[in-house]
Amino acid sequence: MDLVLMGSTSRRGGLAADPVAEFMQVVEGVLATAEETCGVEELEPGLERALAILQKNPELRGQFESRVIALIDSLQEGVVEMVSFLMHVLRWETVREAVEERIRHPRGDVSNIRLYEAMVDAFSDSWRDRDLFARFSEA
Template structure:
């Protein structure tokens, strides 16, 4: 299975040559895990790794924002968890605006509206799904 984000393709198990490629590889791993399991706890190690990559490479934020925004329109299992987890910590305005735009002007399947609303909720301190993740439960 290949994951294509904004024209970059990285095969599962491929070596990451740079932080953006590494991020894509980690996201692909989280998506694969989400397809195979039910539960956020199994996704959290990959989500923590993705967050670490984003936080460790602030100079690449624009490229990372593009990759996260590209995920917003994907109906794959795990996308809501990835975007929500990362954005609850990072609160990137460009990603928030992209999610809000999808809510105001739904594209394609209107059932994605609920997914977008769930992603937007993660930008709030009172995010209702925060307890699904060890990092946020008890905080």
């Protein structure tokens, strides 16, 4: 029976679920929502779900870091918001170093440097975009 539930993100804390696959499913949902909407209000529920998965599975941090770094290279709509939101809370140095590396040695369009700078800014307590998100504006 548990195998049927493996792909389900609606089951909270299901032991049979693959947290990395669940995280990527949530990421895909956030990015799809970002394509369809403006502003972060619509993204925040998905961002909170993604953060919860990362926080509940610290033993998988290396795998999660790889997925987040792959995201920063894609720069799809919603990636800056996702990486910024997650890293403002988690402050993973590996991800910060990867973003800073893209600033120092841009891959492709140099105008992406501004997007990378926005992501690095999220690692700071004084992140200028923090008040766009309900989680941080209430603090």
